[in-house]
Amino acid sequence: MVLFFKKEQILAWRDRTLSDPRFQRWATQFPLTRFVARRRARALFDIAAGFVYTQVLVACMRTGLIAKLREGPASVESLAPLLGLSVAATERLVRAAAALKLVESRGAERWGLGTLGAALLGNAGVQAMIAHHAVLYEDLRDPVALLERDGGGTGLAGYWPYARAAAPSALRAEDVAAYSALMAASNGMVADQVLGAYPVRRHRRLLDVGGGEGAFLTAAAARAPDLQLMLLDLPAVVERARARLGEAGLLGRATLAGGDFFADPWPAGADLITFVRVIHDHDDEAVMRLLRAARAAIASGGTLLIAEPMAGGGEAAIGDAYFGFYLLAMGSGRARTPEQLMKMVTEAGFSAPRLVPTAAPMLARVLLARG
Numbered sequence: 343m344v345l346f347f348k349k350e351q352i353l354a355w356r357d358r359t360l361s362d363p364r365f366q367r368w369a370t371q372f373p374l375t376r377f378v379a380r381r382r383a384r385a386l387f388d389i390a391a392g393f394v395y396t397q398v399l400v401a402c403m404r405t406g407l408i409a410k411l412r413e414g415p416a417s418v419e420s421l422a423p424l425l426g427l428s429v430a431a432t433e434r435l436v437r438a439a440a441a442l443k444l445v446e447s448r449g450a451e452r453w454g455l456g457t458l459g460a461a462l463l464g465n466a467g468v469q470a471m472i473a474h475h476a477v478l479y480e481d482l483r484d485p486v487a488l489l490e491r492d493g494g495g496t497g498l499a500g501y502w503p504y505a506r507a508a509a510p511s512a513l514r515a516e517d518v519a520a521y522s523a524l525m526a527a528s529n530g531m532v533a534d535q536v537l538g539a540y541p542v543r544r545h546r547r548l549l550d551v552g553g554g555e556g557a558f559l560t561a562a563a564a565r566a567p568d569l570q571l572m573l574l575d576l577p578a579v580v581e582r583a584r585a586r587l588g589e590a591g592l593l594g595r596a597t598l599a600g601g602d603f604f605a606d607p608w609p610a611g612a613d614l615i616t617f618v619r620v621i622h623d624h625d626d627e628a629v630m631r632l633l634r635a636a637r638a639a640i641a642s643g644g645t646l647l648i649a650e651p652m653a654g655g656g657e658a659a660i661g662d663a664y665f666g667f668y669l670l671a672m673g674s675g676r677a678r679t680p681e682q683l684m685k686m687v688t689e690a691g692f693s694a695p696r697l698v699p700t701a702a703p704m705l706a707r708v709l710l711a712r713g
């Protein structure tokens with residue numbers, strides 16, 4: 343209690359000091375504090391300006407600047423007509439993009455891809471995520487209003503119609519097309535995390551719950567040639583999975599179940615059940631129903647695997663800030679800490695929950711438990 347009181351006092355003193363303009367001025371000039379003070383000021387500015395950086399990125403994508411530079415370095419004058427902008431506007435965009443490492447100067451008034459621009463070009467999933475952020479951007483126009491009405495009823499809620507649908511099974515092909523394509527395009531980077539962290543090869547039959555178009559199953563099948571594949575998703579999404587798995591020549595190994603995973607029977611017999619980017623979509627009571635259904639469907643001694651970005655830890659900016667507000671706008675779900683998920687899976691009847699490390703926890707952390 344005494345210790346707690348002292349810590350509180352120290353933190354109150356720190357907050358008072360850091361918010362004092364005279365201290366701020368002194369700290370940015372005094373040699374021993376200058377570096378930290380500038381770094382802190384810079385971090386604060388980056389948060390304040392983040393939405394401008396985002397829109398520079400959007401302009402780079404929408405005008406085709408990044409795609410054009412794939413062909414090689416170019417001058418502002420030659421880029422301008424290709425982007426449909428004046429020379430002055432192109433110059434402004436290119437300089438802003440260079441400051442964000444999306445493009446870089448190649449000397450003699452020529453510009454090429456920057457390190458981040460090149461990385462973006464190689465990642466169709468990130469490009470698709472950026473494009474769909476237009477909907478979220480509108481939803482976040484008044485963040486306080488979004489908090490006050492407790493989310494939902496917005497653009498993103500329409501993009502993910504299952505989040506608040508009374509009868510999700512009735513969603514039509516056109517309702518699920520946009521989000522299913524986005525999930526398939528971005529699944530590769532998540533699948534790499536999961537399959538790099540956990541050897542699915544040791545299992546006989548994998549049920550991917552909310553498995554979308556089957557992108558994760560396709561990646562798993564490539565690593566485990568003898569694995570039987572099962573997928574449970576909404577009927578309209580399962581039709582998309584049928585087409586994708588058919589193209590990949592995997593239909594002979596696959597069982598596809600179309601239905602509402604809250605209401606319809608689950609295929610039984612899997613010794614590995616995966617939820618990839620599914621649990622965080624749902625509120626606690628719904629998650630408990632999903633976990634109990636998984637417990638009932640899993641083969642004795644089977645493994646439950648949950649993969650998604652989680653709250654807390656070193657990647658809290660993604661889990662708590664980005665997904666915190668993203669899921670609020672969508673209208674259901676929340677990012678959970680590994681500890682919260684472990685408690686829930688244990689309550690649902692699974693045992694020995696544990697995290698396995700992934701190479702990029704910002705994309706997905708992986709939690710395992712025994713059935």
Ligand SMILES: C[S@@+](CC[C@H](N)C(=O)[O-])C[C@H]1O[C@@H](n2cnc3c(N)ncnc32)[C@H](O)[C@@H]1O
Pocket residue numbers: 504510525526528529532551552553554555557558574575576579601602603604617618619620623
């Ligand atoms: C965020 S997506 C994740 C897709 C895929 N696992 C991935 O990571 O690419 C959630 C998936 O859950 C499915 N889903 C949502 N509600 C459902 C329900 N009530 N019954 C069956 N599937 C549902 C959606 O159709 C969607 O494919």
